[in-house]
Each structure stands twice: as C-alpha cells, then as structure tokens.
Amino acid sequence: MSHPLGVSRPDLTVTDLPTPEEVFKVSKIGTKELVKYAIGPSLIALGISIGSGEWLLGPLSVGQYGFVGVGWVITVSALLQTFYNVECARYVVATGEVPVVGWGRVPPGWKLWIPLSVFIVIFAFIAGGWAASAGQGVYALVHGTVAPTGAEEPRLWAIALLVLVFLITALAKRISRALELANWMMVSAILLALLAVDLLIVPWSQWWDGIRGFLTPAAPPAGITATQLGGLAGFTALASGLNWYVMGHYRDKGYGMGYRAGFLSGMRGGRSELLASGITFPDDGLNRGLWRRWYRLLLTDMWGVFFVGAILGMLLPTLLMSQAVAMSGQKPTRANVPTFVAGVLGDEYGPALFYVALVVGVLILFSTQLGIFEAMVRVATDSAHATSPRLRALIEGDPRRFYYPFMLVLLVIISIIIHLTLPVGLVEWSANMSNLGALIYPFLLIYLNSRLPRPARPRPWHYVILVLNFLFFGFFFVNFIADFIGEPLVTF
Known part of the structure; x- marks a missing residue:
C-alpha cells in the first residue's frame, strides 16, 4: 500500500x-514527560532564534530609533513565523x-527544487556573522576591553x-539530542540572566514603553530603511521564509512518522538507518486519533x-539596549x-555587569551559530542521501560519512568569509x-x-496565513534587492 504525493519522488509507503x-x-505523556521527552525541536529553533535579531538587529534598531514603529514589526514577524513553522x-x-x-515532490520536480533550496540555505547563512560577533564578545571577555575595529583576534x-x-x-550519540541539551542550558541561562539584569536596571516606565511598542501598530520611524526593517523582520523569531531548514529535527526527535524514518546519529552513536523516502499513515479511526495527539504536541512545542x-x-535585549542608550546618551x-x-553597563555599574553582559552575548550568538552551522550541513546531507543512490552506495548507507567531511569544508569556507566585512553586515545580508x-x-x-492524508491536511485559513507570510516578508526582500542595485522602493 502506498500514498502518491507529487512528482519525481517515490510514493510514500503507508503504515x-x-x-x-x-x-x-x-x-x-503528562507534564513531566512533556518537558523531559517531547519538547525539543522548538528549543533548537529557539536557540537559533535568540541570536542575530535579538542581540544585534533588534537592539540596533531600537537603540537608534526607539520602540515605536519597530516593536510591532517584531510581533507580527513572530506570529507569522510560528504559524509557518x-x-x-x-x-x-x-x-x-x-x-x-x-x-x-513539487512540480517540476527534485532536480530544480532540492539543489536550489540547498543553495539558498547555504548562500544565506554561510556568512558566519554570528560566530564573528561572538568572537568579538570572547575577545572582550579575555582582554577586559572591546576589540579595536578590524582586529584579527576576534575572528x-x-x-x-x-x-x-x-x-x-562529533561527540554526540544522537545529534539532535545533543543540540537540544546544549540549547536547554544556553537558552535558560540567557533568558534568566537577561530577566535578572532588566529587572535590576530598567525602570518600569521603560518596560511599559517596550511592551506597548510591541503591541501598537505605528508607522516606521523617520530615517529607518526598509532594508533595516527587513533584516529585523527576517531574523525576529527565526529566519522567515527559510525556517523550514530547522524543522527536520522533528523527524530526528521521532514525532509522528519521523519515528519510522530514522535520524542522524553522531560519531559516538551506533549506525542508524535513515530512509531515503518518506512514509505516511492510513486514514482510519486509529490514526486520526493518533494524528490529533501528535499535532497537539507540535502546537505545544511551537506556541508554548x-x-x-x-x-x-x-x-529583554531590546529593553536592555534602550536603557543603555538612555544611560550613555549614545547610540549603537x-x-x-x-x-x-x-x-x-561596565562604565555605569562596574566590571561585574560588563562580564555578565558579555557572557550573555556570547551565549546568544554562539547558540545561533551552533544551530545554523549544523543545519546547513544537515540540509545538504539529507538532500544528497535522499536523491543519490550512487552516494548512498559510496557511503554504504551511513550519512555520517558525508555529514562530517562536509561540515569541515563549510568550516574552512566560513573562516575565510568572516574576514571580509563587519559582523552586523554579514547578519543583515543573511536576514534579507x-x-x-x-x-x-x-x-x-x-x-x-494539501495532498497529505486527510486528517493531516491544514484548514483553509492556514493557507491564508501562508499567503500573508509571502506578502509580509516578500515585501521586505523586494525592497532589499531594489536598495542593493539602486534606490529602495520604500523609504521612511
């Protein structure tokens, strides 16, 4: 029994x-089991999310222009991206x-969409702006001072x-699980530290200004460009239209039919079988009930x-930036x-908060680079393994034999690229x-x-949300290209 879906790929087997x-x-599955076992892919996505937008582009925009007209873009972007995820x-x-x-599986077939998608992901994220920015923070931790412009050591x-x-x-038994555990620690430390520092130094009036800015639609502030807003929108939450590159972790976590498809194991893990094509379920009473259970877990993971x-x-980071601007009288x-x-913070409160802020910044940016670097390798590995019988024979069905050499190649390339421009410039490019x-x-x-088994198909309004993603984020990309080659279509 099989389920045909699209073109140029084998039918889905059914079980x-x-x-x-x-x-x-x-x-x-109770609350304890939910937290301990079921939650996970969202943490990997969140570890990437709390990074370039949150520590660089968001604070940069708020520090220069304030919350009004900027905050609501953040909220709309996060809502649309979570639906899309x-x-x-x-x-x-x-x-x-x-x-x-x-x-x-989408016409005209894999020969167009799979190579194009791998290229877009690598082209967007290979700049390594997060690692470069984190390197600046590590330099400051080591030397107790900010690195001079153009210094080599941060790189x-x-x-x-x-x-x-x-x-x-490499040291993981199961790569996705290692990423989950790393992000449990880093995301928890980041949010708790930011909350503590914000409660300590940010006045309640400023908290209200920030929350109101997030909830109140307003015209963009004078002077900000659509390219800057596009970078903020693109890297609020995750990576707008490219968020799909992280969602494969639901397969490795074992959600639904992902449990039947296999996962990528690390060097310390035993060899695991990874199916080259997908598998789905029959439309009957038993599986309709099971689908609803898996879908509720997915919604809890994503929205909760x-x-x-x-x-x-x-x-939290934009509040901190806003207060830093108010205290220093300068803008980032x-x-x-x-x-x-x-x-x-170091100038105002002494070295303790200086180092706390540096550690938080390094954790934020490193968690992002961790997820993005691994995801580029994962996307290329999954693509090659699924589409090339010759490669599967060459690596003897073990994806790790492609995964780790390709990661080393990317490491060398990124190490070269981060020498080319400022870290924030690299991140703005990736966001747009x-x-x-x-x-x-x-x-x-x-x-x-729309071609999944009937119980798994979205409701009509879900398609409307996907079109809104196209309109919202697509506007910023079109303006970015116009700005890149000449004059922006929209200025404020």
Whole structure:
C-alpha cells in the first residue's frame, strides 16, 4: 500500500502512526514527560532564534530609533513565523520527510527544487556573522576591553567557536539530542540572566514603553530603511521564509512518522538507518486519533516554547539596549553593537555587569551559530542521501560519512568569509536573504500539505496565513534587492 504525493519522488509507503508513549518510551505523556521527552525541536529553533535579531538587529534598531514603529514589526514577524513553522513541521510529522526532500515532490520536480533550496540555505547563512560577533564578545571577555575595529583576534575566536560546533556534533550519540541539551542550558541561562539584569536596571516606565511598542501598530520611524526593517523582520523569531531548514529535527526527535524514518546519529552513536523516502499513515479511526495527539504536541512545542521564548528573547535585549542608550546618551553603531551594552553597563555599574553582559552575548550568538552551522550541513546531507543512490552506495548507507567531511569544508569556507566585512553586515545580508524564502516556500507548502492524508491536511485559513507570510516578508526582500542595485522602493 502506498500514498502518491507529487512528482519525481517515490510514493510514500503507508503504515500506522506510532503512539507518543512508544516513541518516548513512557507509560503516559503528562507534564513531566512533556518537558523531559517531547519538547525539543522548538528549543533548537529557539536557540537559533535568540541570536542575530535579538542581540544585534533588534537592539540596533531600537537603540537608534526607539520602540515605536519597530516593536510591532517584531510581533507580527513572530506570529507569522510560528504559524509557518507549524505548517513546515506538519509535513515532517505526517511523512517523516524533511522539508528539503519534500520540495522535490513539487512540480517540476527534485532536480530544480532540492539543489536550489540547498543553495539558498547555504548562500544565506554561510556568512558566519554570528560566530564573528561572538568572537568579538570572547575577545572582550579575555582582554577586559572591546576589540579595536578590524582586529584579527576576534575572528580567530570565531573560528574556534566553529570548531566547538564540530566537536559537539562529533561527540554526540544522537545529534539532535545533543543540540537540544546544549540549547536547554544556553537558552535558560540567557533568558534568566537577561530577566535578572532588566529587572535590576530598567525602570518600569521603560518596560511599559517596550511592551506597548510591541503591541501598537505605528508607522516606521523617520530615517529607518526598509532594508533595516527587513533584516529585523527576517531574523525576529527565526529566519522567515527559510525556517523550514530547522524543522527536520522533528523527524530526528521521532514525532509522528519521523519515528519510522530514522535520524542522524553522531560519531559516538551506533549506525542508524535513515530512509531515503518518506512514509505516511492510513486514514482510519486509529490514526486520526493518533494524528490529533501528535499535532497537539507540535502546537505545544511551537506556541508554548518557541513563540513565547522568541518574544521574550527579543523584548529583554531590546529593553536592555534602550536603557543603555538612555544611560550613555549614545547610540549603537553597526560596528559596536555586539558589545555596546556590555561597555555601557561596565562604565555605569562596574566590571561585574560588563562580564555578565558579555557572557550573555556570547551565549546568544554562539547558540545561533551552533544551530545554523549544523543545519546547513544537515540540509545538504539529507538532500544528497535522499536523491543519490550512487552516494548512498559510496557511503554504504551511513550519512555520517558525508555529514562530517562536509561540515569541515563549510568550516574552512566560513573562516575565510568572516574576514571580509563587519559582523552586523554579514547578519543583515543573511536576514534579507531569508526573506527570499517567503517568496517561494509558502506555495510549495500549500501544494504538499494539501495532498497529505486527510486528517493531516491544514484548514483553509492556514493557507491564508501562508499567503500573508509571502506578502509580509516578500515585501521586505523586494525592497532589499531594489536598495542593493539602486534606490529602495520604500523609504521612511
């Protein structure tokens, strides 16, 4: 029995969904089991999310222009992206196929969509701006002062952090689980530290200004460009139209049919089988009930963890930046934004808060680079493994034999690129390239998800939300291209 879906890829084989208890090896899924076992992919996404937008582009925009006209862009972006993430993950949970492989089912077929998608992800994220920015923070931690413009040592620290990413994945038994645990620690430390510092130094009137700015639609502030707003929108929450590149972790976590499809194991893990094509479930009473259970877990993971964390992850750093601007009477620049807050807090309160802010900044940026670097390798590995029987024969069916050499190649390339421009410039480029995805992938998702087994298909209003993603993020990308080649279409 099989389920035809799209073109140029094998039909999906059909078997029953597993139960959550079977996957997570527990007798029942209560609150404790939910937190301990079921929550996870959202944390990897959140670790990436709390990074470039939250520590660089968001604070830079708020520091220069204030909350009014900026904050509501953050909120709209987070809402749209969380809806979009759920739709990307819906396909993974229903088929066990990661999105980059699923795109190959959309006409005209895999020879267009899979290579193009791998290229877009790598082209958008290979700049390594997060590692470069984190390297500035490590330099300041080591030397007790901000690095001079153009210094080489911060870039060497950035390369060392990339090597650390390689080691984390290499020492893992199961790569996704290692990323989950790393992000549990980093995201918890980041949010708790930011909350403590904000409660200590940010007055309540400023808290209210920030919250009101997040909730009140207003015209963009005079002087800000649509390219700057586009970078902020693109990297609020995750990566707008390219968020799908992280949703494959639901397969490795074992959500739904992902449990049947396999996962990527680390060097310390035993060899695990990874199916080259997807698998889905029959439309019967048993599987309809199981699908509803998996879908509720997905919604809890995305809305309860990712969305809430993304909003807090943007609100807390921007409040801190706003207070730093008020205390110093200065505004951050593209060159000094990675360490601006730490410098102001050090001047105002002494070295303790200087180092706290630096550590938080390094954790924020490193958690982002950890997820993005690994995801680029994962997307390429999944694509190559799914589409090339010759490669599967060459690596003897073990994806790790492609995964780790490719990661080393990317490490070398990123180490070269981070020498080319300012870290914030690298991140703004990546953010606006992420908006390019919103012009393409919502429509590919509509095609795929509308052909899933009936219980897994979205409701009509979900398609409307996907079109809104196209309109919102696509506007910023079109303006970015116009600005890049000449004059922007919209200025404020």
